[in-house]
Amino acid sequence: xxxxxVCGAGASSTFVAQRVRHAAQAAxxxxxxxxxxxxxxxxxxxxxxxxxxxxxxxxxxxxxRREAAPRLVRVILLPTDIFSDLHGTRxxxxxxxxxxxxxxxxxxTERNPA
Numbered sequence: 001x002x003x004x005x006v007c008g009a010g011a012s013s014t015f016v017a018q019r020v021r022h023a024a025q026a027a028x029x030x031x032x033x034x035x036x037x038x039x040x041x042x043x044x045x046x047x048x049x050x051x052x053x054x055x056x057x058x059x060x061x062x063x064x065r066r067e068a069a070p071r072l073v074r075v076i077l078l079p080t081d082i083f084s085d086l087h088g089t090r091x092x093x094x095x096x097x098x099x100x101x102x103x104x105x106x107x108x109t110e111r112n113p114a
Contacts, residue, residue: 006035006041007056013035016083045071051068
């Protein structure tokens with residue numbers, strides 16, 4: 001599975017991507033997670049199965065969904081407290097929940113448990 005974590009400038013997405021990679025590795029799972037920015041999304045999205053969107057980009061969510069839909073990429077809006085997930089396990093669980101809750105749901109979806 002290829003995860004793209006998107007934020008405004010790439011700093012916070014780098015932390016989330018690194019943490020979810022470590023969580024997947026600790027669980028013995030193959031997963032790639034890379035950080036990207038809102039500006040690099042049109043290029044980066046082609047290499048993703050799932051896009052995790054930083055909570056501060058909620059205003060851009062509709063545009064991100066439109067970009068993801070033709071590529072069959074799922075979009076998950078991260079909760080505002082995601083940066084406190086220091087081990088990435090909650091983020092990994094959110095990805096799993098989204099992918100298994102309804103496998104027939106449209107490719108892009110919003111997850112905002114707040």
